[in-house]
Amino acid sequence: MGNQYAIATYDLTREFKTSIITNYYSSGIEHGGVFFYELWKKATAKKRIIHALYKLNVRVRKGSFTYLLGPNGSGKTTLLRILATFLLPTSGRAEVMGYDVVNERKRVLEVINYIPSLLAGSIWANLRLTVRRNLEIMAKLMGYERERVEEALKITGLKDIENNPVGALSTGQQARLVLALGVMREAPVFLLDEPTMGLSPEVVRTVQDYLIRLCREKKVTMFYSTHHLHEVERTADHVILLNRGRKIAEGSPRELTKIVGEVDTIKIRLNNVYFDLREFCSGARYSEINTLDREVGRYEIRLGVPDADSMLPHLVTRLVSRGARIERIEVSRPTLEDVFIYLVQGERVAKVQRN
Ligand SMILES: Nc1ncnc2c1ncn2[C@@H]1O[C@H](COP(=O)(O)OP(=O)(O)O)[C@@H](O)[C@H]1O
Ligand SMILES: [Mg+2]
Incomplete structure (x- = not known):
């Protein structure tokens, strides 16, 4: 059964227990020490269970470029960490x-290359050595072939600063260095958690382009998980949309855009708006209001x-009569972004469920 799939989950659920602390008496803690802290916690903390993932069934075809999309907190990182055996x-x-x-953790670790979000990547490098030297050392340590260093430098655009000391890199360049470490490893399955952040x-x-x-x-x-939708349309074979730990839709980008039906998307940029724009959105199939600059409306x-x-x-006409000036x-x-707005903001679950 599992042959055609690189990844499969069966009713996968992950809970986190959290305490929501309602009444905060700071003086009680200062004077009370541990004993009072425990009493105080009992009195005020409400235990709650968060379902980061709830009965999730996903299938990822071998050799496919599959995206995992979802707003913040929808469970993307939790899923990837479970697949990477860290949770x-x-x-x-x-x-x-x-x-x-x-049960087969070691096997899984052999077949995956887990690349977490760059912001989560700690600085492992020696700051006084050059970019190239750092990658060479890491390659040697991990048993990668030497050519991988050259390749990683090219992919991440670090080639022209390969002889700079790591300590002198800008934040964006450091992000590229962390990614360079990630792409040096070869494996049949890449698990990428927002790898392009930063x-x-x-x-x-x-x-x-390299990953494709x-x-x-x-x-x-x-x-590949992301919440930047413009990255997706160009490269996706398949997209899985998550919201609140549940799968709410999946399909190719083309199939997904059909979910919103025969509609056009109108985008209007305005200023001098000092009235409630929401009344203009009622009746639309989906809508979103983005604040660009509240001061000038x-x-x-x-x-x-x-x-x-x-x-x-x-x-x-209606907008202008209320004093708004139209910029564009x-x-x-x-697009996929519209599908996302339609499903996520509308708390909908699409019928299109394939695989
Ligand atoms: N270690 C943790 N402890 C408690 N709650 C967590 C923990 N990790 C994640 N969560 C919660 O699980 C949900 C999913 O988080 P996450 O998988 O990080 O989502 P995403 O990567 O899509 O932003 C969120 O509500 C988050 O607050
Ligand atoms: Mg995340």
């Missing part, structure tokens, strides 16, 4: 290349409507 499931199971992440758009593109090449030419499975509204041509003149209007076909 245990509360119930249910997960397999990577047919190996159980709990990188400039050009570097994001080279890194993605690995996926297409060497059939490496990519399971500058906003961008995004609306999904069945027929933009017939709707726009009326909408613009854009009409386009729905």
Whole structure:
């Protein structure tokens, strides 16, 4: 059964127990020490269980470029950490290349390359040595081939600063260094947790191009989490959308955009808005209001409507009559971002469930 899938989860659930502390009496703690602290905790802390993942069933095809999308707190990192064997499931199971992440941990570790978010990557490097030297040492330590260093320098755009000491790198360059360490390792399954966080758009593109090449030419499975939707459309074979630890939709980008139906997306950038924009959003299939600058009443509204041509003149007239000044209007076909807004903000679960 597991043959065609690189990753499979079966009712995978992960709970976290948290205490919500309601009444905070700071003086009680200062005077009370441990004993009083315990009493105080009993009196005021409410235990709550968070389902970071709840009965999740996902399948990732071998050799596919699959994205894991979801807003902050939807469970992306939890899922990837479980797959990488660094976190245990509360119930249910997960397999990577047919190996159980709990009972066959060593096997799983052999087949994965887990690249966590760059901001989570600690600085392992020797600050006085050069970029290249640091990578060489790491390669030797981990038993990677020497060519991997050259390759990693190129992919992450560090080639022209390879002889700079690591201590002199900017934050963005450090982020690239951490990623360079990640891509030196070869494995049939890559688990990437927001790997492009903190990188400039050009570097994001080279890194993605590299990952796509690995996926297409060497059939490496990519399971890649992000909340930057524009990265996705270009490269995705399959997208899994999470919200609150549950799968709310999946499919190819094209299949997913069908979820919102026959609509256009209208984006209007306005200023001088000192009234409630929400009334202009009622009736739309999906909508979002982004505050750009509250001081000057500058906003961008995004609306999904069945027929933009017939709707726009009326909408613009109403906005202008309330004093708004229009900076820009854009009409386009729905994108994944619209699907995301539709499903996540509307707390919906799409019927399209494949695999
Ligand atoms: N160690 C932890 N202790 C308590 N709650 C946690 C812990 N790790 C994650 N959570 C909670 O689990 C949920 C999912 O988090 P996470 O997997 O980090 O989401 P994402 O990566 O999609 O932002 C969140 O509500 C988060 O607060
Ligand atoms: Mg995360």
